[in-house]
Amino acid sequence: MRKTKKVIVILSGGLDSSTLAYFAAKNSGAYLKNKVYTLTFDYGQRHRREILCARKISTRIRAVSNKVIKFDLTLWGGSALTDSKVSIPLSERLPGALANRKSLKVPVTYVPARNTIFLAFALSYAETIGAEEIYIGVNSIDYSGYVDCRPAFIRKFTELAKLATASGVKGKGIKIKTPLLQLTKADIVKLGERLHVPWQDTWSCYLGGRQPCGLCDSCRLRLKGFMEAGTKDPLSYKKLPDYYKKWLYKYK
């Protein structure tokens, strides 16, 4: 029987990271079961819905703990998510075909160096508790405008992790795992379905409120993912974009 491994999962409570958490917890076969420590960031984003979802998902996967690290990126803003003066773009349209991966169109919801900050904290936590792996739900397909979701960034951070920690310099160090990196949103939904991720306990909308808006980039990508995976999103949306409504009509 193989040894259990301690792993850290960066968990926002959204669709991607919740699927990731289930994957990390069950990435086990019959004999290997990871001990999962989830890490959630309360960084001044627009709402706390996703933090509550992260807590629920952590409970469901029986994470050893769910640490919430709080800091305030609204101190400098730089993103629609951390600066209330910048508005979140809303639209009814199907999210465009994947951007040309070489051109870089940075969305207003890009938070400068956010994944670098998240991974830095995860590294500190991993070194402290002796975790071997850090799972992060980055995805280079549907987020090609976010530089810090790209494979090259992740590879470089892995190299950095080796030099940035005593365990990395002395031993084998801490690995960065990105099982979602090359998946589309639809692939992630399919994976989540297989893992029985409770979609009703996840939150992707950039806005807060009682119901997800349905029209921000994050809602539209999520709905497109469900649609392409052939599954209905159980969340009840404030407004559904046209493409999803049409599909839903046929689905029923």
Next chain:
Amino acid sequence: MRKTKKVIVILSGGLDSSTLAYFAAKNSGAYLKNKVYTLTFDYGQRHRREILCARKISTRIRAVSNKVIKFDLTLWGGSALTDSKVSIPLSERLPGALANRKSLKVPVTYVPARNTIFLAFALSYAETIGAEEIYIGVNSIDYSGYVDCRPAFIRKFTELAKLATASGVKGKGIKIKTPLLQLTKADIVKLGERLHVPWQDTWSCYLGGRQPCGLCDSCRLRLKGFMEAGTKDPLSYKKLPDYYKKWLYKYK
């Protein structure tokens, strides 16, 4: 006349980073004057003396602003600085000859991945305000047990910065400047003297209180630095280690 540059200085209010802040502010000749933005971290360290010092130094160098980012590393501890159950070692002895740079003896005051976290925040701030350089006061001579003070770590982070930010991917990116990297403590004291750093407004002691203890590693290294630079430290210590007392006797 050259253009003014925006630069960020990671400023703890200690001897090294205060000297660094003066250096960054005056790294100017007659024509080039940096616009300095200081960044200070309140991360659950044992006391707030250094945060007050960082504020004073920022005012003195006429920094554009002094942002204090607050987060709580006591959530996982892992260091004598962030875990009150681990005590700070005190000693009267002269800090040893430099550790063999290849062997790695990690001191209990090492905070896991701290510099990675600091640099990650600085990167986020730099990208947001369009700063070109980040100054960090790491020093590989007297802190060779701190892996994240080593030149290899800094080089790797510089490579990461290029991939981690939109400005890095699209443009020339953000440089990491480490003017103190190869200096001894005595060299830093000499540099600070030339720059007129107000030593009375700096704080190096790992413990809090009204006076620096004089016996923690940080106090002892500082005093050794002053001694070797041939200058008296103006701070009034609770207790002075023997080697410094002896030297002081001759100095007077």
